[in-house]
Amino acid sequence: MGSAADRAKSPGRVSVWLDRRTPTRHRKADQPAGLDRDRITAATVRLLDAEGLTKFSMRRLAAELDVTAMSLYWYVDTKDDLLELALDTVHGEIPPPREDADWRDRLRELATSYRTMLVAHVWASALAGRYLNVGPHAMLFSYAVQDVVRATGLPLASQTGAMSAVLQFVYGFGTQEGHLVRRSKDAGLSQDAFYRQAIDAVRADPRLRRIVEPSEAIMDARGGTTVEEMRERDFLFALDLLIAGIEAMCAREAGRR
Numbered sequence: 001m002g003s004a005a006d007r008a009k010s011p012g013r014v015s016v017w018l019d020r021r022t023p024t025r026h027r028k029a030d031q032p033a034g035l036d037r038d039r040i041t042a043a044t045v046r047l048l049d050a051e052g053l054t055k056f057s058m059r060r061l062a063a064e065l066d067v068t069a070m071s072l073y074w075y076v077d078t079k080d081d082l083l084e085l086a087l088d089t090v091h092g093e094i095p096p097p098r099e100d101a102d103w104r105d106r107l108r109e110l111a112t113s114y115r116t117m118l119v120a121h122v123w124a125s126a127l128a129g130r131y132l133n134v135g136p137h138a139m140l141f142s143y144a145v146q147d148v149v150r151a152t153g154l155p156l157a158s159q160t161g162a163m164s165a166v167l168q169f170v171y172g173f174g175t176q177e178g179h180l181v182r183r184s185k186d187a188g189l190s191q192d193a194f195y196r197q198a199i200d201a202v203r204a205d206p207r208l209r210r211i212v213e214p215s216e217a218i219m220d221a222r223g224g225t226t227v228e229e230m231r232e233r234d235f236l237f238a239l240d241l242l243i244a245g246i247e248a249m250c251a252r253e254a255g256r257r
């Protein structure tokens with residue numbers, strides 16, 4: 001394994017997944033039995049889920065595993081390496097879509113699973129913007145999205161744009177949803193109670209009320225009796241809009257032939 005300084009000097013070694021060198025470290029006789037990189041990564045995911053990214057440290061992880069902090073460095077070179085491993089691990093929670101399904105249904109399945117992962121692991125969205133995401137699970141997810149977009153019939157030049165539209169929508173939606181869920185939990189409130197508290201605070205301020213009043217009819221018309229129901233309706237409708245847009249672009253391209 002190379003050091004962080006080594007990776008900074010070499011463009012080909014900017015990810016733990018691109019480091020192909022044989023590790024030079026070996027577990028000593030006094031190293032904790034049963035400790036390996038998979039176990040360390042799993043504990044990292046649990047800690048990140050429970051305490052968040054800002055509180056995570058190698059020392060805190062070592063205490064969770066009941067080992068010394070130095071013991072961890074026999075399996076990873078840096079905290080960044082470990083966070084990158086954790087990020088790829090949670091990408092493994094995204095199942096592949098059904099191979100025999102229509103591309104629209106496959107796209108909905110992938111989008112829904114990606115959203116679920118982002119909400120379950122709030123820290124993942126921040127790390128997704130920091131690392132290359134070239135681990136095995138992340139790449140399988142990427143290949144699955146590419147396969148679905150290829151099946152739409154869009155020309156090659158338009159396929160990356162379609163992937164960006166869907167992935168960035170789900171990324172943004174899932175990130176915001178995850179933060180709302182986490183903030184509600186931290187406040188000791190249900191999502192509905194947290195939402196009502198926030199809306200009441202806004203309506204109590206005359207300046208803000210003038211801004212939000214025109215949108216109240218839209219909010220009421222969206223349907224749903226709970227925050228989760230309203231959010232689900234919004235997500236599904238927005239996803240249908242994206243699918244309809246892809247269909248429209250395919251039809252326009254067919255008309256040019």
